[in-house]
Amino acid sequence: MRSRAILAAGGVLALTVALGACSENKNTDSDVDTDRVASGAIATDPKDSMGPAKAVEGAAKGGTFTVIRQTKISHMDPQRVYSFVGLNTAPLYARFLTTWKDDGKGNVTLVGDLAETPGVNVNKDCKVWEFKIKDGVKFEDGTAITSKEVAYGIARSFDPDLSGGPTYIQEWLANDAAFDTKWDFKANKTSLPPGLTTPDAKTLRFEFAKAHCDLPFAASLPATAPLPPAKDTGVELDNKPFSSGPYKLVKNTVGVEMLFERNEHWDANTDPVRNAYPDKFVYKFGPNAEAQTNRLIADGAEDQATLGWNGVDSSLVAKVAGDAALMGRTLREPTPSAWRLSINTQRVADLSVRQALNYAIDRPGMVKAAGGDLKVAALTTLMPPSTLGFKKFDAYPADIEKAKSTLAGKTPELVLVIGDDSGAQELGTQVKNNLEKAGFKITIKVIPADSKLDETKKKNNPWDLYLDSWAADWPSGAALLPVLFDGRTIKAEGNSNTSYINNDAINAEFDRVLALDPAAQAPEWAKLDERIMKELAPAVPLYADVMFVMQGSKVGGVYIDSIFGYPAFTRAFVKQ
């Protein structure tokens, strides 16, 4: 009898599970605004760079805002911050030379943060830049921030022991990729790197050997945060940074929890972007994406003012998407992380073959194979829509017949290399089946996922096609097109130009646009994007990642920043 009872119970259980799952899956488009048009400006009027930040509707001061994340933040030292979570956490406890005013919908304005304006291009040749530090900006101990501390912060990023951060400014000052050999920070702690001067306590001056019109953008990275030399604890600063922002790190149990409390010396009137509504910020580390999502779905009392950093777990996307109440607590925006099918032009030298690849690709199918439209959004351009000056175009509208006629009877045999991680194999199968319909013969080569990036970045790699992604450090074509397609930068290993395209006309065009004023560059990059696609077709643009995160019912004001595509907390508040 007992076994029958167990059997019956099992049957009932199985039936419930089956019936529970038996709801119809209908085809609905996600409401991710993939066609949103980005706009960007550089604020020249110092008023735009002054605080206080525009109030958020319905926001109230107070409360504790919690962020849960699977792993700890690799670096907290502002000079070493470069991970996405670090880049979006640093604004809580550090201020930079410049920063982005961002509506979370792609409309950004570069403003001064510590600086009164986002830089003055002194001779209009992008070689000499000046920044004036605001009055009334203070550290967590109440001492005033001057150009000296900002300069010291930049100087210490030359220290090879403090690696991990961005290297743009160091390379530009030293005019050499091996900047730490040009100027030794440890031996010259009381002086400044070549080209960096502080004529007075308010002024910071950069003098470069070459034109670098992107400096105002590069200065928005946390590496320009100030630090008094006396407070420099070297590698220890990673555990306890010295705050210049609205919060200070008061308790840091590394890898477990971080507690931020208000820095009473921070003055809202000097700050154009940070509202700093919550009294405290807490970061808790440990739960994976699935656990985070399940906790936020349950919305328990302690999780109501919580955001799950790692996003909605892919196994739960359909569950969240199918429930309007849960959907209301999510943020979903396209990110600047753009994926493309890179074509190794050293091996696939025939332009018609590369064009046929572009005609053949079935993007709706790729989006489905990549996990659906809440994971990725189709893309037909090399630059993602978040880039300033972005213009949507499709140089090769998908058409299998057109691909066949472009091939003109050829059946190119190409090798697609993929990593052995989960997800990659579906994409590989998708690409293979897709392209073989157009007459290609595709071989899939699986290699260990952890070495795939290094291997494809080798100039003489033996493969023809690979999936690549790129997320620019600032939303300018300058941080994307020349990096990925300037053939003069090709070296033996570690290439970002994984298409290995080298075209003199395009290279010259890069130089011309890079020398323009930053504001004038934006439309030129969009034109160049189209020209590269039409004339060279060095890659097949596929899709941009979509950020899909969930938050508790009492969270307000969080937005997906338009620069990196991750949750940003400058306007966050706890609903009272």
Add this chain to the structure above:
Amino acid sequence: MSLSQIETDATGVDATAVPTAPQPGMVGRSPGRLAWARLRANRTAMVSAWIMVFFIVLGMAAPLVELVYGISPFEQFQDKIANNSLPLGYFGGVSGEHWFGLEPQLGRDIFIRLVYGLRTSLFIATSAALLTTALGIVLGIVSGYLGGWIDAVISWVIDFALALPFLIFALAIMPTVTARFYGPRDEIPVPFRIGVMIFLFALFGWTGTARLVRGQVISLREREFVEAARASGAGLFHILFRQLLPNLWAPILVSFSLAVPGYITGEAALSFLGIGVVDPTPDFGVMINKSLSYAQTDPAYLIFPGVAIFLLVLAFNLFGDGLRDALDPKSSR
């Protein structure tokens, strides 16, 4: 050969011997027939056997099933996949055309992939079981009969093989072997992958059978019929495979029938870990690995391959149990 005549006479109790003068009214039955009758009477074993036969026929006839069903295991039906990458409709896209629904993302038909997965799985498991059993028989019988230093060496190798952790060894050897034989632009052919898997199973799996056979042979080698054969001048090969082996079939059959389901799960486990068969080749382990992340949103994708492998392994195991009961009624469960 006159020798075999002597042998049959000498061993009146031999399982293969046919009684010469059946008494009227009583039907004399050989041990084999007795076992067969016991097996026939065991309902669980018979049901399992039918399920087993069904699966084997289905797997072997996979191309035929494809012909009738009209869908290839690699065909993608992405127009039946919603924008959220899950199949349209109810229960993972189950419909008259797609009996078990479609895979999320790529939109391949689950039913035909299961049929082909069955073939992959059964082929690997049976080949591995046959190979390990053959190896185990030869080494066990030689080691048990000859004894001495040969027995010592073989026993030591058995202990050594048993001490090696199979999974770790498999994880290490798979990528190394494939990299050794194929260049950076070559796809690893499916038969090669399957071959390496079978080889790995054989390398580690023969020890059980070998030990079993060795023990049995040690208990048989001093028996009269062996002595008689030896006295008649029979060669080593004859004694091992004509005299001893026929008396060992029962335990060997049982161990074989229980090894097959073991290799089915073993193959699925290796493929689950990504070192066995890989996508796009249809396979249970790969399917279950992929479907795990859909447990909450598309349970049908997990249920169909899960139930299929469960039924397959259960049928093989229950039949193996039934076979043991039939061949050796004295052993208690």
